[in-house]
Amino acid sequence: MxxxxxxxxxxxxxxxxxxxxxxxxxxxxxxxxxxxxxxxxxxxxxxxxxxxxxxxxxxxxxxxxxxxxxxxxxxxxxxxxxxxxxxxxxxxxxxxxxxxxxxxxxxxxxxxxxxxxxxxxxxxxxxxxxxxxxxxxIWVHADYSMTSLGIALLPAYFCTALQLIYYERNLPSFILFIAAALSAVFMDGYSFMMFACATAVLLAVAFALRSVKRTELLCKTFPLVAAGFAVSYFLYKNYVGKAIFEKDDLDLFRAFGANIEFFFLPTRGILWLADLFDFSAIREENNYFGDASVLCASFALVSVVAGAYALATKSSDARLKATFLLVAVFGFYMALGPSFKLNVLKPDGVGVSMPLQYAPWRTGTEWLSYLPGFSNMRASYRWVALGMFGAWALLVLHVASRRAQSGVTxxxxxxxxxxxxxxxxxxxxxxxxxxxxxxxxxxxxxLRPIFQPGEKVAFLPFRNDFFVNYMASKLNISTYNVGGDKNLTIAMENWPDTMLAFEIGKASPDFGKKVLWLLAQKDVDVAAIPYIDLLWAAHQWPYPPQYFDEMQPYIEEIRSSGMVDISDTENFTFVRLKPDFRRLSSGKLSALAATHFCKDGVSLSLSAPLKFSDAGAVCGNGWAEPEDWGRWIIGKHATLHYHLPADSERSVLEFDAQGFVGGNLTDQKIGVSINGKKSDGWEFTIASPREIERLELPQGVDTLHLDFFIPEAKSPKDAGVSSDLRPLGLGIIAMCLTKADESCLQH
Structure with missing residues (x-):
């Protein structure tokens, strides 16, 4: 033919x-x-x-x-x-x-x-x-969804760059290049960076080896290419709201770099012929740094052989041959990550990350992990796709140089x-x-009959909840939860304090109290307590209800409040406020919830300090989980409820307190009220971040309801201190009931 x-x-x-x-x-x-x-x-x-x-x-x-x-x-x-x-x-x-x-x-x-x-x-x-x-x-990355599409599209992307740089610098070529850049950035960040790097190599080689056209390349082509990538980056940044996420630790870059042997010998269970002829290795994920994707997706022998075969023959364009060779070498070298690894196994007891002490030799690429774009490409092995593209392109150049192909080709x-x-x-x-x-x-x-359209639901405790994405959309309900680590990071920056009070993936001793507080503040209509892992249930369906036994005590604790209606299903329990309670104000509901969980509040004894690192020291809303030193208030408001001894004289409460200051937050002003009446405020500065504060108590009362107001609460991330997303302002180390003329606490 x-x-x-x-x-x-x-x-x-x-x-x-x-x-x-x-x-x-x-x-x-x-x-x-x-x-x-x-x-x-x-x-x-x-x-x-x-x-x-x-x-x-x-x-x-x-x-x-x-x-x-x-x-x-x-x-x-x-x-x-x-x-x-x-x-x-x-x-x-x-x-x-x-x-x-x-x-x-x-x-x-x-x-x-x-x-x-x-x-x-x-x-x-x-x-x-x-x-x-x-x-x-390509197909091994199907488990990472559009990453596989981005890799598959690399030749299509690069074709537009080649057309613009080498052949036709006209408007249609530029439009195609812009379309490719937009497709790449909105498809997958890894392939976008690969496309950009390969195009940079193409431009550099063209500039170095085409001396008669350097002025045109520098003054016309380079601005067009730069504009294409810049516009794509700008549109992505404006869509997502941010373009740079938290940089991953260099230990992860090392862990997810490919072992050299992965390039040449596939893992058993991936390739049909390799397994048939016993040309594959049995590799257990737990024996290697990174995860299974590193073991399964790094095999590149077919591309390496094809590229080597093409290199051994003459091609019609030496400049393109040099370009594709550089792209291949760059891709394979970057796939190693910051360290060379040959038959390197993970020692027992070591996690996914790879500390420097286990790295035999450095590749010298670790500095790239600090650059924008590169800093979020923690799965270093994925650069193998660019290496394979370069090798494939060498083969393409070989076949394009001949009208008739040899039997060997x-x-x-x-x-x-x-x-x-x-x-x-x-x-x-x-x-x-x-x-x-x-x-x-x-x-x-x-599950549709359980919900009303538009109801706001919180799935607790929250995790990387892939399953929720489709469940919420299918039922047309609303939820704070979201699947995807980057999407979760973005969402948490704007969550209410009631959601941030929960720990990711963990039901703490205060879990039931926090669920009632969330409902009482009317931040949600329904609290959904899953028995299935909402990440892995999306991957392996049907999934066993592994959290059923763990969550039952919390559900019974919530049920005993008498404030909620509970619907039980095979994989979820759904909690709503009873209709009569929904009509009450948030303040009244919070007080009722506190009364249930704390009864008359924590009982205080004279001159007996309470350490806030102890779970029993705090009864109230708005508090983080205890830490070794004490605990923080999450957000701009928190409450405490205490019961005073019957024979207490005129007394004061002493607090060993610290304000969250630092970074761009220079001071922290705290408002305090006792049983609804405003008391003296507190102030913390960078010079005095920790103070002993005293509250004079009213006479003739046997219960105390304290409110703390922190208008300038800010997350350490926003303050430029750390990556912590919780809005912080006030932390309490200890508290003590004492006489007005005595002191109980010291720093």
């Missing part, structure tokens, strides 16, 4: 071959609507955003991550078409799979066009595109495609994912 003849037979035949190649690529990647879904957990996470987008006709999720509308931290480019499919009634599993099929189609065409741009003929271009789309580094490509085929267990998991998502969808639909 000669592509030059342009006959209808050729076009139809080529179209059929292209369709077959694309179908095979979609099969390998598990993106066949109605049959397969590439993953479960990340699909549920993204479907939650997509369903919320569809509910509110917005690019922000309004069902979770309250109080502010929640941006999706990555993958907007895939979530929006998924939202459209959900809106028109396509089932969630099929909507997700269809979106991925479309984007993989774009990636396949982009890889095909990349080969054609360099001069490859149609048939060999199809084979090269298929070799790229079946690369394990065809054999290398076909062998690479065959070697890329996933193991049967991987394909079975994709079928299971489709069924699991359908099961989750049916389960959540059965």
């Amino acid at each position: 000669n592509e030059a003849d342009g006959t209808t037979f050729y076009r139809v035949s080529f179209g059929l071959l292209a369709a077959m190649a694309l179908f095979f690529a979609l099969f390998v990647n598990g993106a066949l609507p109605g049959l397969m879904v590439p993953t479960t957990g990340q699909a549920i996470w993204m479907l939650g955003f997509a369903q919320s987008f569809a509910n509110g006709l917005s690019i922000y999720a309004t069902n979770f991550g309250l109080p502010s509308p929640a941006p999706i931290s990555f993958g907007l480019a895939a979530a929006l078409p998924t939202a459209l499919f959900l809106k028109i009634g396509i089932p969630p599993a099929d909507a997700y799979s269809l979106t991925f099929a479309i984007w993989f189609g774009v990636a396949f065409y982009g890889a095909f066009r990349f080969v054609r741009l360099l001069g490859g003929r149609s048939g060999i271009s199809l084979l090269c595109a298929l070799l790229w789309l079946t690369a394990p580094v 065809i054999a290398v490509i076909l062998a690479g495609i065959a070697f890329n085929i996933p193991a049967p267990g991987v394909m079975t998991a994709n079928v299971d994912s489709e069924q699991a998502i359908d099961g989750i969808d049916r389960y959540i639909e059965n």
Whole structure:
């Protein structure tokens, strides 16, 4: 079949071959609507955003991550078409799979066009595109959702840069480049950085080796490229609300760097032919730093062999050959992380991170982890995708330099495609994912009668709650919870004090009290107490109710207040205020809750200090969990309730207190009231952050209700002190009831 003849037979035949190649690529990647879904957990996470987008006709999720509308931290480019499919009634599993099929189609065409741009003929271009789309580094990252799409699209992205820099510096080329940069930044941050780095290498080599066009490159091309990436970055920053998240510890960069042997020998259970011919290694995740993705996604031997084969032959463009070689070397080197590791195992008792003491040799790349963009690429091994792209591009340049391909070249490509085929267990998991998502969808639909549309719900204790994304959006309720570590960080910055009082993933002794306080302050309508882990239930459905026994004492404690109605289901308990109590003010409800939990308050004895590090020292709302030194107030208001001895004389309360000052917070003023009457205020400064404060008590009372008001409470993060998101202002170390003319506490 000669592509030059342009006959209808050729076009139809080529179209059929292209369709077959694309179908095979979609099969390998598990993106066949109605049959397969590439993953479960990340699909549920993204479907939650997509369903919320569809509910509110917005690019922000309004069902979770309250109080502010929640941006999706990555993958907007895939979530929006998924939202459209959900809106028109396509089932969630099929909507997700269809979106991925479309984007993989774009990636396949982009890889095909990349080969054609360099001069490859149609048939060999199809084979090269298929070799790229079946690369394990793409489909292994399906568990990280749109990261796999971002990697798959690298040739399509780079094709636009190559067109703009090397071939046609015109408006259509610039528009395509802008579209690629926008797609990259709103698809996945890792591939955006890879695209930017590869483009920088392309520009640098062009500038160094094309002396006659340096002025044009410097004055015209470079500004266009810089503008494309800058506009994309600016739009992403404005959408998410921030572009730089907390920098991860360098120990994580080390841990998630690839061992050198991972490049050349795959892990057992990933590749079909490798397992069949016993060319794979059994690796246990617990024996290595990082996680399973490092072991499974770093294999690059096929690309390395293809690139080495291409390097050994002549190519038509030495400049591009140098460019692709530099891209490959840079990618593979960055994938090592800050340390060289060869057969390095994790010692017993060491966590996921890799301390410097276990690093044999440094690579010298650790300084990059302090730069914007690079600082959030903690999964160092993912740079292997850029290395593999560079090696694949070398092969593409080789085939594009020849009108007829040798048998060796065809054999290398076909062998690479065959070697890329996933193991049967991987394909079975994709079928299971489709069924699991359908099961989750049916389960959540059965919960619909429990809620009223628009009700505000808190799932407690909160975690990285992937499951909540889809549950809240499907039922069209609202919640503070959100799945995704970056989204959780963003949401917590605006949470009310009542939510921040809970510890992530932990039910503390005060859990029941905090649930009632949350309801009493009317920050939520429903408190949902899950028995399933809302992160892992989204990944492995159905999931066992592992927290059932742990949560029962707290539920009974809440039930005994008499203030709530409780609905029990297989995987959740839902708590609401009774109708009569909902009509009361927040202040009255808080007092009733305190009365229940503290009865008449903590009993005080004269000259007997209470340490606030002890759980029994505090009865009231607004307090953090005890620490070794004492405890903080969370937010701008807190209460304490005490019972005085019957024979107490005129007395005072002494507090060993500290104000949260530091960074950009120079002083802290505290308002105090006793039984509703304003008392003298306290003030703390950087010079005097800790003081012994005294409150003169009214005569003739046997109970005390203290209110603390901290108008300038601020999180240590906002103050520039640490990454702590809790709004702090006042901490109490100890308190003591004493006579007016005596002292009880000392620093």
